[in-house]
Amino acid sequence: xxxxxxxxxxxxxxxxxxxxxxxxxxxxxxxxxxxxxxxxxxxxxxxxxxxxxxxxxxxxxxxxxxxxxxxxxxxxxxxxxxxxxxxxxxxxxxxxxxxxxxxxxxxxxxxxxxxxxxxxxxxxxxxxxxxxxxxxxxxxxxxxxxxxxxxxxxxxxxxxxxxxxxxxxxxxxxxxxxxxxxxxxxxxxxxxxxxxxxxxxxxxxxxxxxxxxxxxxxxxxxxxxxxxxxxxxxxxxxxxxxxxxxxxxxxxxxxxxxxxxxxxxxxxxxxxxxxxxxxxxxxxxxxxxxxxxxxxxxxxxxxxxxxxxxx
Numbered sequence: 001x002x003x004x005x006x007x008x009x010x011x012x013x014x015x016x017x018x019x020x021x022x023x024x025x026x027x028x029x030x031x032x033x034x035x036x037x038x039x040x041x042x043x044x045x046x047x048x049x050x051x052x053x054x055x056x057x058x059x060x061x062x063x064x065x066x067x068x069x070x071x072x073x074x075x076x077x078x079x080x081x082x083x084x085x086x087x088x089x090x091x092x093x094x095x096x097x098x099x100x101x102x103x104x105x106x107x108x109x110x111x112x113x114x115x116x117x118x119x120x121x122x123x124x125x126x127x128x129x130x131x132x133x134x135x136x137x138x139x140x141x142x143x144x145x146x147x148x149x150x151x152x153x154x155x156x157x158x159x160x161x162x163x164x165x166x167x168x169x170x171x172x173x174x175x176x177x178x179x180x181x182x183x184x185x186x187x188x189x190x191x192x193x194x195x196x197x198x199x200x201x202x203x204x205x206x207x208x209x210x211x212x213x214x215x216x217x218x219x220x221x222x223x224x225x226x227x228x229x230x231x232x233x234x235x236x237x238x239x240x241x242x243x244x245x246x247x248x249x250x251x252x253x254x255x256x257x258x259x260x261x262x263x264x265x266x267x268x269x270x271x272x273x274x275x276x277x278x279x280x281x282x283x284x285x286x287x288x289x290x291x292x293x294x295x296x297x298x299x300x301x302x303x304x305x306x307x308x309x310x311x
Contacts, residue, residue, distance in 0.1 A: 009301055016059075020052040020077060027078040027131045029123075041112040041120035042127070046085040048103040053306070054080045054205040057230075060299035061209030061223060064292070071138025072150065076157060076208050079128040083165050084201055086124035087174075089117055096178070125165075132158055135212075149214075157208040164204035173197025177262070185263040191232065198238075199231025206230075222288055226303075229285035233278045233307050239264040240274055241310070282307040 024046060029039040055077035062073050092099040092107040093114060100110050109117035135157070139150045163169055173196030176189065185193065206227040210220045243266050265274040285303060 009298075009305060012298060013056075013302070013305075016056055017052050020055050020059075020081070021047075023055070023074050024052075024078045024081055027075065027082075027127070027134070029127065037112070037116060038119050038123050041108055041116050042123050044111065045089050045108045045120055046082060046124065048105060050085075050103050052081060054084050054201055056302065057202060057227070057299075058205040058209040060296055060302065061206040062213045063209075064294050064296040064299055065210050065213035065215045065219070067209065067213030069138060072135045072154065072212055073209070075131050075134040075138075076161070076212065079132040079161065080201065080205050080208070082124045082128035082131065083161070083170075086121040086128070087170055087201075089121040089124070091174070093117060096174075128165075129158070129161070132161060153212050153214065157211050160204050160207050160211065164200040164207075169196055169200030169204070173200065180263060187268055190263060190265065190268070194232050194235040195228055198235040199228045202231040202234070203227040219292060222292060226285045226288045229281050229288070230303060230306060233281040233285065236265045236274055236278050236281070237307065237309060239266045240271060240278075242266070243271065278307055 028043050028046065031039040031043065033039075058077055058080060059073060067073060088102055089108045091097055092102055093109050100107055102108075107117075108120055112120065135154045136151065139147050139154070165171070167175075173193050176185075176193040177197055180189065180193070203224050206223045207220055210223045215223070242264070265277060269277075282304075286300070289300065289303065
């Protein structure tokens with residue numbers, strides 16, 4: 001799909017987003033029962049739109065390694081977006097970043113109240129793992145040997161999902177972020193925080209795609225490194241956009257980092273140097289991708305587009 005035409009890429013991207021939206025909707029709870037408010041808040045949060053970057057990276061990595069079974073990959077595509085959304089719901093809370101807009105509309109705690117937003121985040125996290133386990137249901141049509149292999153892959157994927165979303169991944173990054181608010185963080189701490197807070201779920205997305213498709217262990221490790229660099233470059237770019245973009249473009253408040261007195265790449269170096277960091281990290285990711293000797297032209301272009309994004 002490597003056409004060099006931004007318009008063609010944008011059409012392909014929108015088509016994939018539409019497909020991902022339909023996949024996510026299949027696994028969302030019906031808004032019924034005495035507790036239906038929690039379902040409404042969960043669905044409000046996850047159906048607010050967004051780039052659907054993580055399930056997209058997961059699916060394209062799955063394709064990169066020859067994966068074809070939709071029944072196995074789709075539950076994980078929905079699960080990773082549920083976890084990402086829960087993290088945003090909690091990140092927007094008054095105790096965290098205290099933001100009122102996300103993806104162009106009021107945040108969950110503004111619409112449903114702080115307590116219900118906490119529960120909606122908790123609900124999405126639990127639903128993510130319930131959804132991920134549904135991949136086991138798509139295995140029974142294979143012969144015994146392949147069934148055993150696929151069960152093992154799904155189990156490994158669930159392990160990656162749990163670790164990268166937890167205290168050794170995204171939550172760990174949030175802890176460093178919160179505790180670092182009182183003191184400017186040096187670059188090495190910032191890199192660790194970004195690697196956990198932002199990079200971990202991108203790593204999980206691409207690693208799970210590779211694992212479920214049957215990639216070798218060294219290939220999964222390479223994918224992890226590529227995804228880590230994508231996450232770091234993505235977050236530095238986010239720092240830059242927080243200063244240079246507008247709320248209309250981003251769909252969320254700008255100058256939020258300054259408001260919360262957070263250390264970012266922009267606060268420890270100027271915009272030009274931060275942009276150079278993005279370029280260096282991105283080039284490293286693309287070089288590592290080339291060593292895989294596999295082709296998914298859309299995936300490569302997606303990685304390149306993420307680095308130079310405007311929103």
